Amino acid sequence: MHRVAHRADTIQFPEISHTPNSGSPMPPSKPDTPQRNDGEATPGTLYETLADDIAHSIQAGTLRPGDRLPSVRQASASRGLSPSTVFQAYYLLEARGLIIARQRSGYFVASTRRVLPPEPEAASQPADESTTLNVSELVFDVLASAKQRELVPLGSAFPSPLLFPLPRLAKSMAAVVQQLDPWSSVDDMTPGNAGLRRQIALRYLIDGLTVHTDEIVITNGALEALNLCLAAVTRPGDAVIIESPTFYGALQALERHGLRAIEVPTHPREGIELDALARALERHRPSACWLMTNFQNPLGSLMPDDKKRELVRLLARFEVPLIEDDVYGELYFGNKRPTPAKAFDTQGLVMHCGSFSKCLAPGYRIGWAAPGRFAREVARAKLTSTLTVAAPTQAAILHYLEKGGYDRHLRQLRQALMQRQDTFAQAIARHFPPGTRATRPAGGYFLWLEMSAGTDSLALHRYALSHGISIAPGPIFSAHGGFRHCLRINCGHDFDDRTDAALATLGRLARLTMQ
């Protein structure tokens, strides 16, 4: 029997807005949540709301370290929620490091405060000039180092492949190839497998966006989608607006297409600065704007909805298409999937790019573009450059999505990534020199570190490699070699003793590179 600490009885659970489905008792494995397309929970489920409420009480000091939470049975009874919902909420809080389970005693508010590095506060301040690109060897070095298994992959762009349901995908693949219509190699040609495009359109619909199947073009991963969108709306010599820092793939794409980069100040939490963007639009008259609105790479910034709405309005005023790279949107830690800027688009100017590579099927190379009014141009650019995407991989992803289980997988994936981010951040606080700041993204699997001015991440990159560690040094995320004191850390891999030792080594090396 659990003894209930008196303080725990005083927890003020705010009201939950959803009405629990208390009329029909749910089996323990199935939380009482609204249904999503495959019979799983929507974002913003009851258990997440409960967890958020408790987290808020902890942050507000209503619940203090060492306090015991109500037992699952008590909380279930007092809230009118199924026990499984309460279990899920507690599990989530445990994953976030806010509560701990003690065997046979129940759940307690974590007794020590987590020590995290301070967050970077200021937006970047790139020069207000266009830059002709010459992406350094460094980017290719960093990409090559990601292929070396013996390195601790802190510089990798990919989460651990062990996080994905590869055996279930294999079953889907085996099932579809053995009954594959020989003519699918023709039928599934660009714009792609009709069933898969419909599934993608359905997911848009669930997230509140109306995107017609006909608008969707299946691509070899999001990188191809982004490149095709860029090609569709620019000509060599044009200017394109990007964030600062920005995904190096955008820099490489701009260079390949002979475009000039306009880097615009970007805030580490809220993304690109709209005032600065407005001035850049006025001054440089760019052909396109390429942004990551959700969990930007490398910052992890998440643009608030109001800002997204304003962004779309601003770009529409200048008739500038937005290439929206949204490959991390599904990897949110909050209640619901963050809205893409495309949701606010009424002009067909937002070209939204997504992928299954980061959230379901690494190595399958299935991405897509929903390019608004440019859908035909994008499909044609695809036909003339790589013709089409492999029919078996398209069919396998479709089979997996139709079978159901994607949302369950995503929930597990998000929890794993959230937990890892926290563990990595605490290790960075332990090992890095004082003055190191780290972002706290609300999704994705990157941390962006700002070290003291004078710290040299390029030297750190070289030293780290010689110690068997890869990192992504700041300058690869900039058209003009900025962010020399910054680096990106991948926290999407297992955190074990080797990882901890690698972060300790990095912290030590960082001190050595300070000038």
Add this chain to the structure above:
Amino acid sequence: MHRVAHRADTIQFPEISHTPNSGSPMPPSKPDTPQRNDGEATPGTLYETLADDIAHSIQAGTLRPGDRLPSVRQASASRGLSPSTVFQAYYLLEARGLIIARQRSGYFVASTRRVLPPEPEAASQPADESTTLNVSELVFDVLASAKQRELVPLGSAFPSPLLFPLPRLAKSMAAVVQQLDPWSSVDDMTPGNAGLRRQIALRYLIDGLTVHTDEIVITNGALEALNLCLAAVTRPGDAVIIESPTFYGALQALERHGLRAIEVPTHPREGIELDALARALERHRPSACWLMTNFQNPLGSLMPDDKKRELVRLLARFEVPLIEDDVYGELYFGNKRPTPAKAFDTQGLVMHCGSFSKCLAPGYRIGWAAPGRFAREVARAKLTSTLTVAAPTQAAILHYLEKGGYDRHLRQLRQALMQRQDTFAQAIARHFPPGTRATRPAGGYFLWLEMSAGTDSLALHRYALSHGISIAPGPIFSAHGGFRHCLRINCGHDFDDRTDAALATLGRLARLTMQ
């Protein structure tokens, strides 16, 4: 018992250069041939040589229509060949329409001469100017019509998917995905799966080319390989030499890259004219030359080895890279795979592009480039545009190649295509207006038709569509809309009553479009 006609005894079989392996009797299912990598016959096998000898005797009139061939047993004994070799040779001759089998009576020289359209004789004569491209809607129309199953696919670019070992490929795919290393999504990244690149290098070796595994970059089909090669050696505004007529994909690629096209006269049997090429190199100083040396699309021309050697020498003199599109090379009807021009390259200037899409696995999108001295640039362009090729499809093709059976499949495929070409050509002779000429390619699955001057293939294209037939009209193969009286016919699909009726309709419509 077979009665042997007296004339059959007089057949003069010329000596065969290979020494038959008469010391060890072979089982009937295994012809006595040199071994290839997977234990199958090399090109230029004994049975093909025997078949060629007999074909020559028929063409020379030594064997006349109605003559009976020696029985398999007699031929086997007299030639010192295994019965299975003689069987194979007779089967091949039957497939070519040169002999017919009569039940219980043996093989006879086909009693009626096949009526084929005359071949085009003259090389094309494009204007000696560079052309800025604006590829017409027409190409996309023709591509879109290839996706409509209800049309008779005479305009399609693909052979029938039923010609390929899809069930065996499915087994390979199912086997590999279920044991796929999760890290393969990282390991198999560009330049690609090491085992697959080794298999491709081995096939080069068997065909007499030394191409190192490190030079090979796996791509999403040959079209991506060609585009990456083009990007690696050109800048917008540069001139590129192409054949006339040329594969419309080359025109589209040039347009996408902002390049100017120099069309050079091309002979329907022997490919690009070297004198004209030399003049164009001198005058236009192009950045690259994009050619199909083996079974060119659309002409089917096959450049003789001496000409290839001279081509490579000429381009080396001007330091101009050759982008060699060799996707049809494996589909030869003769004794051996035609040599790529790359075999004569000593400067690393030949960028050879191949694919499994046309000879093994349509829809799997596995191609490659062997780009000589530009291998690093091509790999980098791949990394920055589409990142990599799907790991499962790479692994499936590797598994299939390692299991063996590819060469057996290829022999069946070649025989089927050879037979279809002959059947289509005879039907065209029956149905098309007098004056229609048709190429007789020694490989591939296209026929190029030259109709009387004044015939309008664009009108024919529109009329044909309204009759449920797709064709590829001549002007889509030209930068300046030439070849209006020409069209390309795909003979890689089943020939049945519907096909025959479609060709009859086309012939009738062609008469209507004459001016």
